[in-house]
Amino acid sequence: SSELTQDPAVSVALGQTVRITCQGDSLRVFSANWYQQKPGQAPLLVIYGENNRPSGIPDRFSASSSGNTASLTITGAQAADDADYYCNSRDDSGNHVVFGGGTKLTVL
Amino acid sequence: EVQLLESGGDLAQPGGSLQLSCAASGFPFSFYAMSWVRQAPGKGLEWVSLIYSGDTTTYYADSVKGRFTVSRDNSKNTVSLQMTNLRADDTAVYYCAVLVAVVTATPGADYWGQGTAVIVSS
Numbered sequence: 001s002s003e004l005t006q007d008p009a010v011s012v013a014l015g016q017t018v019r020i021t022c023q024g025d026s027l028r029v030f031s032a033n034w035y036q037q038k039p040g041q042a043p044l045l046v047i048y049g050e051n052n053r054p055s056g057i058p059d060r061f062s063a064s065s066s067g068n069t070a071s072l073t074i075t076g077a078q079a080a081d082d083a084d085y086y087c088n089s090r091d092d093s094g095n096h097v098v099f100g101g102g103t104k105l106t107v108l
Numbered sequence: 109e110v111q112l113l114e115s116g117g118d119l120a121q122p123g124g125s126l127q128l129s130c131a132a133s134g135f136p137f138s139f140y141a142m143s144w145v146r147q148a149p150g151k152g153l154e155w156v157s158l159i160y161s162g163d164t165t166t167y168y169a170d171s172v173k174g175r176f177t178v179s180r181d182n183s184k185n186t187v188s189l190q191m192t193n194l195r196a197d198d199t200a201v202y203y204c205a206v207l208v209a210v211v212t213a214t215p216g217a218d219y220w221g222q223g224t225a226v227i228v229s230s
Contacts, residue, residue: 033208033218035153042220043153048208054216086153088209095167097143097155097209 004032004087004100011106012077020072020103022087030090032070034063037084037102046085047072074105082107110134110219112204117224120194128189128224130204135219138182141210144189146200147223156202158210159187172198194228201225 004024012018022032031050035043045054047063060075070089074081087100116128130142144156157178158167166178177190187204201223208218 030209042203042222045208045216045218048216048218052216054218088153088155088207090209096169097158097207099153099155102152
């Protein structure tokens with residue numbers, strides 16, 4: 001299996017832009033997906049594949065990738081974006097699923 | 109409306125067993141791979157297991173391999189996780205999920221239940 005590495009915590013001023021990154025060798029082969037999780041709630045998919053937003057997800061959420069690093073960008077962060085964010089993908093074998101350790105985003 | 113409803117979470121003794129179940133509705137269950145994901149208190153998400161729809165191929169995280177068994181009943185739209193030889197570090201909320209990382213035939217398909225809590229303690 002392989003790992004996905006995220007920074008534990010990131011902060012952003014209200015209305016500013018923030019990028020959350022996810023690194024792992026499997027990202028050279030498989031796309032990253034991004035989840036938002038608020039306390040007491042199940043994770044919510046915000047980005048999947050190359051840069052696709054599920055219905056209902058605001059367009060301030062976007063994603064990109066390069067090499068072994070995937071990034072989630074929030075343009076014009078809102079108070080509602082204060083949450084934990086997790087990346088996930090397949091592992092090197094393609095048979096397992098892996099999650100990053102999560103990034104706690106604080107909107108100041 | 110898609111629904112995933114987990115049940116079976118409980119307090120268990122170290123070395124004991126529990127069976128979790130997940131009842132699915134609102135989507136073509138028999139065509140979708142199903143996953144279990146857990147989250148220990150104050151910790152991140154950890155993928156636990158996966159069962160495919162066709163040949164019911166299964167995969168497990170190294171941390172549970174040999175102790176947990178996933179199965180499904182497509183006639184009842186249910187997926188189960190039999191957990192044996194439980195350890196304290198199995199304490200977590202267990203989610204039943206359809207994960208977009210696995211289900212590639214339906215773009216964006218990603219569904220989660222509300223979770224069921226397992227506590228392993230003497």
